[in-house]
Amino acid sequence: MIAVLGASGEVGRHAVAALARAGTGPLRLGARRPGAIGTEEAGPGARVMAVDATDPAALARFCAGSRLVLNCAGPSYLLKETVARAALAAGADYVDVLGDDPVAEALAAAGAPAAGRTAVLSAGTVPGLSVLVPRHVLALTGPGEAAATALTVHAGGLERATPTVAADILLSLTTGGVGGERFGHPLAAWRDGRREQRVLRTDESAEVPFYPDRVAVQPLLTAEIERLAAALPLERADWYNVFPGRRTRALFTALPTLPVDSPEQRAAVIDRVIRASEADLAGADPYYRMVFTLSAPTWSRTAVVRAGDSYRLTGAVAALTVRALLAGRIRPGLHFAGDVLDPGEVVAELARDGAAEVEVFATAAPGGAPAQLAFEDGAL
Secondary structure (H helix, E strand, O other), X not given: OEEEEOOOOHHHHHHHHHHHHOOOOOEEEEEOOHHHOOOOXXXXXXXXXXXXXXXXXXXXXXXXXXXXXXXXXXOHHHHOOHHHHHHHXXXXXXXXXXXXXXXXXHHHHOOOOOOOOEEEXXXXXXXXXXXXXXXXXXXXXXXXXXXXXXEEEEEEEEOOOOHHHHHHHHHOOOOEOHHHOEOOEEOOEEEOOEEEOOOOOOEEEEOOOXXXXXXXXXXXXXXXXXXHHHHOOOOEEEEEEEEOOHHXXXXXXXXXXXXXXXXXXXXXXXXXHHHHHHHHHOOOOOEEEEEEEEEEOOEEEEEEEEEOOHHHHHHHHHHHHXXXXXXXXXXXXXXXXXXXXXXXHHHHHHHHHOOOEEEEEEEOOHHHOOOOOEEOOOOO
């Protein structure tokens, strides 16, 4: 039995559909409001349960008897390791579409998971695919080519923010990073083996390759990108969050100054995030895009991920993580998905499933600048 918590949400329903299409099951689908769970695509034998992730007894009942628990519920930075502990206590393996460093630190401090059990965190788009795509591009490096030295990423799109996403965005201002830090360091970048503060600048009207219009870009260096840069290793790594929507960008700029001390104030800010995203989306087609440029002094490759929205993309990565774990391709222990999934397999499966199109372009421009992009790898 595969238990999917948060099955009524945008990510959860896409994960359920992807698992069912792959023949993975049977599925136990959990949500606070079970009537909101769509079972049409869940496959035969799917069972729906009411469960509140903040209720320990209900959560224990939901996890009991499961081979694996996939957590798509949120806000992740509020639940933290709650669901992971319940799943592991029930003897199940665990996959979390977010989780990140706070959950990893809490589980490691508790000596979890126990011997023979597996927990995989950050099995989504950002984090998750955000390091798998660069690893895929790196694998395309030919014999005799210089080692990669730099990575530049632009990620973002035009899509509706769900209440859960809006709540996690608000929480990320104070948590979500390593050692109790906030999620990411604005304006920071990776330089010569370490994080450097205030290296980059925002741009409110940038032309970014492969984005249809001018966008606002906000540099943010996360712990995930720091780990990737250290592991490869890279001399430079720059990450930019992309905001095509003017209203959403303006609100995000103001977020640190808004009052959020009371539950009512936090709810009001969350509602503003949702309404801003809806206003930006009015009359436009939603999209989500990630553009990765990995380079050396003598070559440069750019991977472009195109998706209708990040929710389906996250659900697809989560489902692939579940399948890899069940197939024995992930060893027992505590992991981040970007460290243990096969990058090429993930990219190919996303294309086969229809969750995204991925293209890789190459050039031999000195300095790593993609001056004349040439089609290399195709829509995989």
